[in-house]
Amino acid sequence: MPDLNLIGWMYLATAVGVVAFFYSSVGHGGATGYLAALALLGVAPASARVAVLITNVLVAGVAWWRFRQAGNSDWKILLMFAITSVPCAMIGSKVHISPHAYKLVLGAVLTVAGSVLLLRSRWQTDDVALRKFLWPVALVIGVVLGFLAGLTGIGGGVFLSPLLYLLRWVKPKTTGGISAGFIVLNSVAGLAGAGWGKITHAGPLLWLTLPAVAGALLGTHLGARRWSSVTFSRVLAGVLVFAGGKLLWEAGRG
Incomplete structure (x- = not known):
């Protein structure tokens, strides 16, 4: 349980709201x-895992709803x-290993993926030539990303989004709706694997769902309908x- 004063809680609530705004805007x-904000205040990720997963479900749930309303989702691919x-x-959530190696590797992968995506977006238009969806490949990707999501205590959207973008099975904004649904389902599975009884141990951290949902309502309005x-x-x-840099920073500290 974090031992924070009023200023600490205000910082955390603001940080969570801002993070939810930007993350939810892309599904x-x-x-x-959230884990990065908590780490800056000295809160161990293990003690916040359940609260983070619950917040993840709510924020991604808002994103999923908003992107579906705007027609930016695909049930078949999801x-x-x-x-x-x-x-x-569920299996990954039960595995406990040293986090240093996967933080280092995944941090590097996400940073490179984000950098490539940023460079490619300079020449991108709204009309993207799509490729044929290959369901056997999707099933294999689901195995790997689902296990990683459970292992790391996150929903896995940061892994799926760049893959969907590079595979070009859907339009860029549709990756938001698919990733949001993917995150909701994996986060619920992660909670089930960790044990629903641990929800009562989340304590005061559950109050962070309020600024998170508020940030998500604003962010998804822009991401799904305006941008x-x-x-x-x-x-x-x-x-x-940002996500990749956060993982690399944690790996460097460890």
């Missing part, structure tokens, strides 16, 4: 950002990922670089 739940990712997320695909891609790139 993400923001787990990596289902193909979820069939294998959900059970693997062009180019703007969406650039914000997504920024989120990925």
